[in-house]
Amino acid sequence: MKAIRTLVLTITLAGSGALQADQIVAEVPDNTGGAVAGSLTGLLLGGAAGGPIGALVGAGAGFFAGGSVQQSAGLSGNGYLVQGDDGAQYQVRSPAAEFSVGQQVERDGIRVRAVEGAVLADGR
Structure with a gap:
């Protein structure tokens, strides 16, 4: 019986990550x-024009x-x-x-990627 409870708890905790995905607001x-250029x-x-100080100001x-x-x-790019x-x-x-606004995403380093199988807030 303890093995079944442990298995259910493990599956529940493993599946909860998809429910807590980040969302595009x-x-x-x-x-x-443009700022870098x-x-x-x-x-x-x-x-x-102004040496080292001019370089910083420029x-x-x-x-x-x-x-x-x-x-x-x-x-402008996509942000x-x-x-x-x-x-x-x-x-x-x-x-x-x-x-899209409302889409579920997950963080992958400094980028985000769409969560597979997620449904948009408007049902798509």
Whole structure:
């Protein structure tokens, strides 16, 4: 009898991970590429114009300007706001995969991937 209880408990705990998957809450623009390109450009131009201090100031200004330029040009990448099973929210980039709001995902390093067999909040 103890073996059956242990088996039931093990199966229940193993299956509960799929029920506690993270969920896509919203789509957000990802402008990381523009920010990096702007930082590098600002670093080089600032360094040429003002030496080491100019390089730091240029990199900082380029970071903000590059992200803004990418967003205003309509070239933002895919980014998502994800809510974890503990209620905490975090933002992820997804240059290759697209997700829907309400889709169940699981964290795989710095990326997320869709949970197999999960049903969307709207029933799809």
